[in-house]
Amino acid sequence: MTYLVTGAAGFIGYHTARALLDRGESVVGIDNLNTYYSPQLKADRLARLLAMPGFGFHQVDIADAEALKAALAGQRLRRVVHLAAQAGVRHSIENPHAYVQANLVGHLNMLELCRRMDGFEHMVYASSSSVYGGNTKVPFSEADRVDAPVSLYAATKKADELMSHCYAHLYRMPLTGLRFFTVYGPWGRPDMAMWLFTEAILAGRSIKVFNHGRMKRDFTFIDDIVQGVLATLDAPPRDDGQAAPQRLYNIGNNHPESLLDMIAVLEDALGQTASKEFLPLQPGDVPQTSADITAIQRDHGFQPRTTIAEGIPRFVDWYKSYRGL
Template identity: 70%
Template sequence: MTTLVTGAAGFIGFHVARRLLDRGERVLGIDSLDAYYDPQLKRDRLQALQGPGFDFRQVDIADAGALAEALQGRGVRRIIHLAAQAGVRHSIENPHAYVQANLVGQVNVLEYARHLEGLEGMVYASSSSVYGGSTKLPFSEADPVDRPVSLYAATKKADELMGHAYAHLYRLPLTGLRFFTVYGPWGRPDMAMWVFAEAILAGRPLPVFNGGDMARDFTFIDDIVAGVVAVSDSPPADTGGEAPHRVYNIGNSRPEPLLRVIAVLEEALGRKAELRLEPMQPGDVPATYADISAIRRDHGFEPVTPIEEGVPRFAEWFRRYTGLA
C-alpha cells in the first residue's frame, strides 16, 4: 500500500511521511518547493526522508494536468493532503497564492481521489483559523465558523465545504483536521517559535503582538503526527446515510500565555529576549483553545508533550540546524 502525502517537503508533511516510513509503509510525496520560505529547508527535509519506501515528485497541486501525470499508476490507497499556502498575514499581501494552492489545489486533489480505485480514505488539512474572532473558548467543532477574519481562514473553511460536497456526491471517506499552532523541529521560518528563537539568539528585539496579551494552543509536532496517522488509519465509514466526512480539532487543548512560552524558550536558549510590544495584527486573534473531545473519543488522540518538554526539543534542533550559538 502506498500513501500519498502532499506537501511532503513541508513541516507537518515531512514528519507525517517520516512516521509512515518508520512503520514500514511506502510513501509517495509531492511538493512544489515554492519560495514562500527558503526552499533549501524543504530540500533538507526531503534529504532526511531519502531511503527505501520513499518516492518524491515535484509538482504543483494547482496544475491539474501535471498532478494527474505525476500520480498516474502509483498504487495510492490513502491520501494525506497537507499541501497548502500557509500563513495568515501573508494572505493579506498575496491573496492569489491562496486561491491557487488552497482552493484550486484542493479541488484537484479531490478530483484525483474520486477517480482513484480502491481509495481507503483521505485526510486533509484545515486550520483553527476558521473560528475567526470567536471569544467562546474552547473552540468546538459545533461552533459556527462563518465569519473568518483572514483570507487564509476563508480558504480553509471553503476546503471543508468542498470536502463535504465530495464526500456526499461520491461517497469519499474524508476527514478534515483543524490544526492548532503546531511547533517543533523542522518548523517553518514564519512560525512564532522560529521567529522568537532567531530574534533571541541574534540579539534583536522580539515583536510581541497585542502587547503580549495573547494565548495559543501550542501543539508539539509529534502529538500532531500521532493524531494525523490515527485518523488516516480509521477513515469514516460510509453507512449510506450522511456523507462520510468528519472534521476534528487537533491541538494540545491547553492555551499557553505567549509570554510564558517566550520565558520557556529563553531558558532553553540561555538568553533573555528583548521584547518589542506591538498592536494586534490584522487577521490575528487573541487566543486559541482546542476542544479535542471528539478526536479523543473517535481516535484515542491524546497529546502528551507540554511546552516545558517540546520547546527545549525545538531549541536544540534550531541551534543545530541554523548554527546560531
C-alpha cells in the same frame, strides 16, 4: 499499501511521511518547493526522506491538475494525507491569489484525483484553527459556527471543508479534515513565532510581541500532531448510507498558553533574555486559540503529551544543531 503525502517537504508533511516510512509503509511525496520560506529548509527535509527506503518524490504543483495527474499516473494509491497548502495568515493579506490557487484550486484538484483513484479508501486533509475567526467562546468546538473568518487564509480553509463535505456526500468518499492548532517542533516553519523568536534572541535582536502580549495559543508539539494524523488516517469514516462519510476534528494540545509564558520558557531554554517590542494586534490575527479535542479523543484515542516545557527545549536543541550553533 502506498500512501500519498502532499506537502511532503513541508513541516507536518515531512514528519508524517517519515512516520509512515518508519512503520514500514511506502510513501509517494509531492511538493512544489515554492519560495514562501527557505527552499533550502525544504530541500534538507526532503533529502532525509529520500535517504529512507520506500520513499518516492515528484516536484509538482497541486494547482496544476494535468501535471498532478501525469506525475501520479500508474501509482497504486489508496490513502492520502493532503497537507500541501499556502500557509500563513498574514501573508494571505499581501498575496491573496496564491491562496486561491493552492488552497482552493489545489484542494479541488486533490478531491478530483481521489474521486478517480482506483480503490480509494480515505483522504485526511489539513484545515486550520483559523476557521474559528474571532470566536470568543473557548475552547473552540467543531460544533461552533465558523462563518465569520478574519483572514483570507481562514476563508480558504473553511471553503476546503465545504468542498470536502460536498464530495463526501455526492461520491461517498471518506474524508477527514483536521483543524491544526499552532504546531511547533524540530524542522518547523521559519515564518512562525517559535522560529522567529529563537532566531532574533540568539542574534541579539528584539522580538515583536503582538497585542502587547495579551495572546494565548494552543501550542501543539509535532510528535503529538503526527500521532493524531496517523490515527485518523488509519480509521476512515464509515458510510452508513445516510450522513456523508466525512469528519472534522480539532487537533491541538487542549492547553492554551500565554504568549508571554511561551517566551519565558524559550528564554530559559536559550539561556538568554529577550528584548521585547510590544505592538498592536495585527490584521487577520486573533488573540486566543483553544482546542476542544473531545471528539478526536473519543473516536481515535488522541492524547497530546508534550508540554511547552518539554517541547520548546527540543525545538531549541534542533535549531542550534541545524544552524550549526
